[in-house]
Amino acid sequence: DAGVIQSPRHEVTEMGQEVTLRCKPISGHNSLFWYRQTMMRGLELLIYFNNNVPIDDSGMPEDRFSAKMPNASFSTLKIQPSEPRDSAVYFCASTSRAGGPGETQYFGPGTRLLVL
Amino acid sequence: AQTVTQSQPEMSVQEAETVTLSCTYDTSENNYYLFWYKQPPSRQMILVIRQEAYKQQNATENRFSVNFQKAAKSFSLKISDSQLGDTAMYFCAFFRIQGAQKLVFGQGTRLTINP
Numbered sequence: 001d002a003g004v005i006q007s008p009r010h011e012v013t014e015m016g017q018e019v020t021l022r023c024k025p026i027s028g029h030n031s032l033f034w035y036r037q038t039m040m041r042g043l044e045l046l047i048y049f050n051n052n053v054p055i056d057d058s059g060m061p062e063d064r065f066s067a068k069m070p071n072a073s074f075s076t077l078k079i080q081p082s083e084p085r086d087s088a089v090y091f092c093a094s095t096s097r098a099g100g101p102g103e104t105q106y107f108g109p110g111t112r113l114l115v116l
Numbered sequence: 117a118q119t120v121t122q123s124q125p126e127m128s129v130q131e132a133e134t135v136t137l138s139c140t141y142d143t144s145e146n147n148y149y150l151f152w153y154k155q156p157p158s159r160q161m162i163l164v165i166r167q168e169a170y171k172q173q174n175a176t177e178n179r180f181s182v183n184f185q186k187a188a189k190s191f192s193l194k195i196s197d198s199q200l201g202d203t204a205m206y207f208c209a210f211f212r213i214q215g216a217q218k219l220v221f222g223q224g225t226r227l228t229i230n231p
Contacts, residue, residue: 033218033219042221042222042223042224043219043221044221045219048218056218089159091161093161104163104166105163105219106163107153107160107161109158109159109160110159110160110161
């Protein structure tokens with residue numbers, strides 16, 4: 001299995017630009033999570049989907065952030081407009097809930113975002 | 117809200133030694149899951165070990181084992197015969213089964229294995 005795939009791996013952009021991060025979960029997994037990692041706040045959950053439906057987006061910092069999951073094999077996290085404080089590593093993770101809650105989440109390699 | 121505390125920001129040991137990383141958590145739940153993840157310099161988050169709260173037996177994965185003390189809400193990770201490749205950030209994480217199902221992470225412990 002290829003694991004969770006994220007693109008791009010690195011992104012450098014200027015303040016005010018739109019940024020789109022992409023994630024392909026592990027085939028057969030039906031839950032997908034977006035996390036953000038910063039030195040100040042550590043790892044924090046932004047949003048998660050079950051069967052392509054957003055379940056909890058309480059971690060999304062503000063309206064500039066949006067996430068979609070149009071099908072079981074693809075999700076995007078968009079920041080528009082981007083700000084320097086959005087600079088972080090963004091992780092996508094997926095899990096199969098077939099075995100019940102608490103199934104292990106498998107993480108992608110992350111996207112390192114730098115907003116200048 | 118659940119909280120996870122890792123009281124050791126940094127640790128350093130010699131290769132082949134045994135090291136124990138501490139983790140405590142706060143919850144009123146009875147059923148939950150606990151995890152240890154490793155994040156090497158590549159930044160990839162890698163699962164090390166997992167423990168179900170309803171299981172009394174401590175989880176073990178090769179050189180990695182946990183000491184799960186449910187009453188004390190403690191979940192430490194022991195690494196035996198440490199290797200240079202164990203150098204990484206280690207995160208303890210709590211997963212609540214009821215309600216909002218999400219991982220809550222501790223702040224991490226930076227572990228360095230010296231040759």
